[in-house]
Amino acid sequence: MEKKLSILREKGYKITPQRRAVITALEEFGKFPTAQNILESVKKTQPDVSLDTIYRNLTLLAEVGIVHEIHRHTGNIYEIVTPGHHHHHLVCTECGRTECLDICPVNDAYVREAEKKGFQITGHTFEFYGICHDCNTGNKK
Ligand SMILES: [Zn+2]
Ligand SMILES: [Zn+2]
Ligand SMILES: [Zn+2]
Structure with missing residues (x-):
């Protein structure tokens, strides 16, 4: 706090x-x-x-x-x-269910491309959208 x-x-x-x-x-x-x-x-x-x-x-x-x-x-x-736990999220477009995903899709190629443009990246946000397991299998409550 x-x-x-x-x-x-x-x-x-x-x-x-x-x-x-x-x-x-x-x-x-x-x-x-x-x-x-x-x-x-x-x-x-x-x-x-x-x-x-x-x-x-x-x-x-x-x-x-x-x-x-x-x-x-x-x-x-x-x-x-x-702090120190950088991660992204899976968001279900059907029910809105959200889960943490400990994978970051950003790699050095983005950073290098940005640098070529004289741009210094200080952060990013990224969400994966899709259908969660329950919505996919019709297990909706
Ligand atoms: Zn869902
Ligand atoms: Zn999270
Ligand atoms: Zn990331």
């Missing part, structure tokens, strides 16, 4: 009670809360907070690398970033 707050501070952002509450909610929720889930949790200590504010905070936390924002057609979900 304090480490996450210090990343914000280093980048010049204030540690507001809201930001602290959003990070706490993310840590408590564990895997893949939606903005709505975060809102409900933050509301316990900050009853006046709006969904817009939650989105703004989540976007900021994603920008500074504290949160992984996973794009899903039914609405984005979030995961707190574990």
